[in-house]
Amino acid sequence: MTKVQKDTLIQLMVNFKEVFEGATVEEATEKAHASEKPSDSAEVIITDKRFISAKIKMIGEDKNDNRTKNAQGSGVEAREASK
Numbered sequence: 001m002t003k004v005q006k007d008t009l010i011q012l013m014v015n016f017k018e019v020f021e022g023a024t025v026e027e028a029t030e031k032a033h034a035s036e037k038p039s040d041s042a043e044v045i046i047t048d049k050r051f052i053s054a055k056i057k058m059i060g061e062d063k064n065d066n067r068t069k070n071a072q073g074s075g076v077e078a079r080e081a082s083k
Contacts (some may be wrong), residue, residue: 003060013048 016038022028038044 001062002058004056005059006054006056008054009052011050011052012046015045015047016042017045018042 018032018035018038018041020028020032020035022031
């Protein structure tokens with residue numbers, strides 16, 4: 001069995017909506033301002049996406065090959081290599 005891996009690069013434009021609570025408007029605003037990244041509870045809306053690239057590469061293959069290294073060609077090449 002052969003295995004392949006596909007790596008896809010997509011550029012996303014994402015809108016995060018998050019609610020911050022505090023005793024006062026200033027405290028809630030300060031918490032929002034101090035936040036460096038969205039929390040796990042933030043609402044995520046993908047507003048735009050762009051496909052950049054995709055690459056497929058072989059990552060594994062089972063070997064059921066009984067031929068020797070010298071005879072791994074086909075036809076005439078295999079016969080000449082085994083001489």
